[in-house]
Amino acid sequence: MGFIGKGLLDGMVVTARNFVGSYFDKERLVTVQYPEERVQTPENSRTFPFLVYDDNKNPVDTMRCVACKICETECPPQCIYIVMDRDEKGKPRQRPKVFDIDTSVCMQCQICVEVCPFDAIKMDNDYEKSRYGRFDELVEHLPDLLKSNEYYGRIKPTEATVVDAKLKAEKEKKAKKAAPAGAKPPTGSKS
Amino acid sequence: MEAIEKIKEVAAQAVPGAKLEIINSTPAAQQPALLVDRDHIYAVAKFLKEDPRFQMDFCSCVTGVDYLQKADNPGFIEVVYHLYSVAQKHGPIILKVRAPRELDQCRVPSLTSLWRGAEFQEREAYDLYGVRFDSHPDLRRILMWDEFTDHPMRKDYVPPADYEWEPTPHHDTLERTVQVGGITPPTAREELEKARKK
């Protein structure tokens, strides 16, 4: 306890320290001028899911998703909707015909990414998604969701390297297995 | 603190006529509970609170659980009290009391006069499960609005059909859409019919 008005003076000192300090101390100058400069989001940062494909020339055939619907059942808010693609005879084609994610429901929990056995679905880090409309603009369909592996490698370098190495090893293993078996076509095994 | 068998023995001595039963928890959790009949729950709770061996002065958690009718038993609402002791720093002793599921018979004595901490939690159990706590000082709905007539946490509660349109419907939402006559994506309708055929 001190003299009358000490609290006021102390408050002034703190304010002055912060004001003057902001000219010298970077840590006191915190404002990020958002549209011009951005906070560097860390690699782990996540917003909404997207689907990875491998070949830029042929995104549809090289997407990793096999429409196994694991993410659809595990998604806590049930915002994923998948219909498997079938050929004329009704045989499943191991890829989705419809893959919708309702971003207006998605809670960005990353559980779809964790449960996916094929490393097909990953989290984006784009947050500028304000739209005027709700249904047409916020429900993402297959064309909006497909993004290349290079893009994934660009936004999450560390994680992507691990995934790429893992997939490559798997592919080699499969090739080795397939070679002695002969003409047997490789089947998409569920792990 | 004593084992649950000992507590049961002591409580049975202290409150003559009380029907006590031990209910086991999951094997790993090791939190057996004491099931008390409705007429003696207050006396047993009062004993546990006042007996110097237990001194259960802190009623941590009160909640209801709805067990639906199964083949061998008619179903019941269970109210669970978790008691701890701040004075002796031990616990928990778990008390359970059961009441029939029918709304007019679903009554248990309130323990609010023993522990103020049970006041809001008992109101919540009344709101969500329809358990009437006799001699509760202020038994009103706490979470839902006053005009609401259902008890939504009961397992047989049917939510209102306010469904209209969803881009990614699933399971019961899909069923409800068809009932209400809302619009579903055509592919979703196909899937639903296929699932029904199975």
Added chain:
Amino acid sequence: MAVDEGLRSELQKQGIFVLPFEQLYNWGRKSSIWPLQFGLACCAIEMIASAAARYDLARFGAEVFRATPRQADLMIVAGTVTKKMAPLVVRLYNQMPEPKYCIAMGACAISGGPFKDGYNVLKGIDRYIPVDVHIPGCPPRPEALIHAIMTLQRKIANQHLETENRLRWYDKNAETEFPIPSYGDHDLQPPANCEVWQPPRSYRDVTLDEVKKA
């Protein structure tokens, strides 16, 4: 437009700004959006964070969070709107002076979000009041809110005083008060305001051929 674009930019270099009245008016409006200080749930914390030092919403003229709807232009519905709360949200929106705007911030405000299957959660505030900008995310980052404010500013800048696209305020026949739902026995009555809420009539079924084309 009386002044031709080339001349205008030429004049602008000289420091002379020639603007139609409408643009000046809209510039004034869009640079001083006062939001209603009204937080519902988790997103409200991010709303406060965007008004705080690091993101500093004041740079967009939108830092004056008013505690009363009578002094606010913008309602940021930040968080889950429950059925118990919905009538009050509509009443607050009715009490705001025209021209007024509404941002649905976060999944819950847009559609009920992760909680949409619950018995007490309204499946989107757009069932009762018109929403101008939607921000998906749970919760959206403060930058996303700022981005939404910028989106809203763009919308305001393109509004007219007279033509078809004019403000609701200048349309004598337009609705400015929205009916407030009442608490019913099982649900809100009515469950949606049909004049505002229009779910899409058809569903775009995307095929792989379309993807290949795109």
Added chain:
Amino acid sequence: MIQPLTEEKQFTRTPGSEGLIETQTLEVSIGPQHPSTHGVFRMDCVLDGETVVALKPVMGYLHRNHEQLAERMAWLGSMPYTDRLDYLNSMSNNWAYALAVEKLAGIKVPEHAEYLRVIMSELTRILNHSCVIGFMLQDLGAWGTPLLYAFRERERILDLFEAVSGSRMMCNYMRFGGVRVDMTSKDLAVAKNIVSRFPRFLDEFEMLLTGNEVLLARMQRIGILPKELAINASISGPMARASGVEYDVRKIDEYGVYGRLDFRVPVGNVGDVYDRYYIRVLEMRESIKILQQALHDIPAGPHVAPEVKLRNFKIPPGDGYGRIEAPKGELGFYLVSDEGGKQPYRYHVRPPSFINLTTLEDMCLGHKVADVVIILGSIDIVLGEVDR
């Protein structure tokens, strides 16, 4: 010219019981849209002049059916929902749920993961307490300044959370048997940096607030909660400790690795608003002590128990209750598993701030209406948790 009041219009002075002007009590509903109710909370006050003579809290404006939704989905699916309970401190909510499930399923958590949990949970406590003090001061009329300082520090901690877990607020970080991702050495360095610099901020914060005349005048002897009532009304956390109840689940249950860490439980003696403020400051200092030890001692090892499956996780039938000391008090989860055990049959949250509201009326009676706001602020409620 002003007309004199006619006979009927004249206000007559009818003596009341004490010979004064007869007055009426006034009912005021504060909230649900009110800047100082910390969300959508409502208090129905009955005022006699400016003095509160009755007060009933009304909640449920943010009742999001968390419990019912959790009963419909797998055990793991509820984890991200627990983030949204007490949305200021998602990490400790995660821990409480994970702890309850681990208790039911008998999962042993690797030591490394336990340390990570302690680090995250204590950082959350710091974050929560500094924000709450900011909000409390906002209610007092310190419009913005302390809150802005608190939020500046919060951003630093959130940056770490984002780097580790991927999200600023809704971390969804913990898993049954551990945590989702390990902290890298870079993250640990950032955490150490935050911990080493936080006392400086706290000193500055205290210089601004503790001992300030206005603060003392507004906070001391306001909203006193006696010790006996605090225990009887199941009050927990900093609020109970401010009333002199020495009870901290970290010390009692010694969950995680708290048994090994050296820290003190600060206890108040008056139980007024000022004690509740100061207990939080002291708790932040203790948290820093815990963090320093945890960051120093953290052993190497796996960050999640390898035998725990992510999908098709099942729990044998039965029930169990797990609790932790969350920043707001005792946060517990009561879970019942049925046959099949794929999803909870009953999932109940014991929300500390909901139960701490029980004595709101007792604390407010006899005080002025302006004090009600600060008493509510000192309880530290988050509506996501009160209503669930």
